[in-house]
Amino acid sequence: KAGVTQTPRYLIKTRGQQVTLSCSPISGHRSVSWYQQTPGQGLQFLFEYFSETQRNKGNFPGRFSGRQFSNSRSEMNVSTLELGDSALYLCASSLTRGYNEQFFGPGTRLTVL
Amino acid sequence: AQKITQTQPGMFVQEKEAVTLDCTYDTSDPSYGLFWYKQPSSGEMIFLIYQGSYDQQNATEGRYSLNFQKARKSANLVISASQLGDSAMYFCAMREGEDDKIIFGKGTRLHILP
Numbered sequence: 001k002a003g004v005t006q007t008p009r010y011l012i013k014t015r016g017q018q019v020t021l022s023c024s025p026i027s028g029h030r031s032v033s034w035y036q037q038t039p040g041q042g043l044q045f046l047f048e049y050f051s052e053t054q055r056n057k058g059n060f061p062g063r064f065s066g067r068q069f070s071n072s073r074s075e076m077n078v079s080t081l082e083l084g085d086s087a088l089y090l091c092a093s094s095l096t097r098g099y100n101e102q103f104f105g106p107g108t109r110l111t112v113l
Numbered sequence: 114a115q116k117i118t119q120t121q122p123g124m125f126v127q128e129k130e131a132v133t134l135d136c137t138y139d140t141s142d143p144s145y146g147l148f149w150y151k152q153p154s155s156g157e158m159i160f161l162i163y164q165g166s167y168d169q170q171n172a173t174e175g176r177y178s179l180n181f182q183k184a185r186k187s188a189n190l191v192i193s194a195s196q197l198g199d200s201a202m203y204f205c206a207m208r209e210g211e212d213d214k215i216i217f218g219k220g221t222r223l224h225i226l227p
Contacts, residue, residue, distance in 0.1 A: 043217035058214065106155070
C-alpha cells in the first residue's frame with residue numbers, strides 16, 4: 001500500500017509570491033491534516049479536512065488556506081509569502097476523524113527568500 | 114501554558130541500553146489520546162505508539178512501551194535494547210477528545226552511541 005505522498009518535496013519562493021502544496025493520502029483514508037514544522041515553533045497544526053470540509057483550524061493567518069477534493073487529496077495554499085513561512089510542511093492522513101494512527105508524508109520543504 | 118512538555122532536549126545513550134524519554138501533558142478533558150512519533154533526519158514522522166486515556170494497560174509495540182501514569186499526567190516512552198537506528202528526534206503528542214488536531218511537544222533528540 002502506498003504511503004502518503006507530498007509534492008513537491010522542495011520549493012524555493014520569494015517574498016510576496018504564493019505557493020500550493022499537494023498531499024495524496026493513503027488509499028481509503030479520508031482525513032487529512034496539515035502541520036508546519038520550524039526550528040523555533042516546532043510542529044504546529046494548520047488544519048484538518050474530512051469529506052471535503054475543513055473540520056479544524058490552527059492559529060494561523062488567513063494567508064494559509066486549504067481544500068480537499070472528492071478523492072481525499074488535499075492542497076494547501078499560502079499567499080503573500082513571508083520569510084517566516086520557511087518551514088517543513090507535513091501532511092498526515094488517517095482512516096477517519098479521531099482515528100488512533102496518523103500517517104505522515106515526507107513533507108515539503110519550503111524556503112522563502 | 115504548554116500542553117505537552119518534553120524536558121530533555123537531547124540524550125546520549127549507549128547502544129543496547131534501555132531509554133526513557135519523558136513527556137508530561139496538561140488537559141482537563143477526560144478523553145484524550147497520547148502519541149509518540151519518531152522523526153529521523155530524513156524528516157518523515159513515524160508513528161510509534163498510542164495510549165488512550167481510558168486504556169487500562171500501558172501500550173506496547175515491539176521494543177516500544179508507554180509508561181502511562183494518569184494521575185501524574187505523564188506518558189514516558191521506553192525503548193528497550195536501543196539500536197543505532199533509534200537515533201532520531203522523538204515527539205510526544207496529544208489529541209483531546211476526538212478532535213483531530215494533535216498538539217506536539219518540542220521533542221527530544223536521541224543519540225545512540227556505538
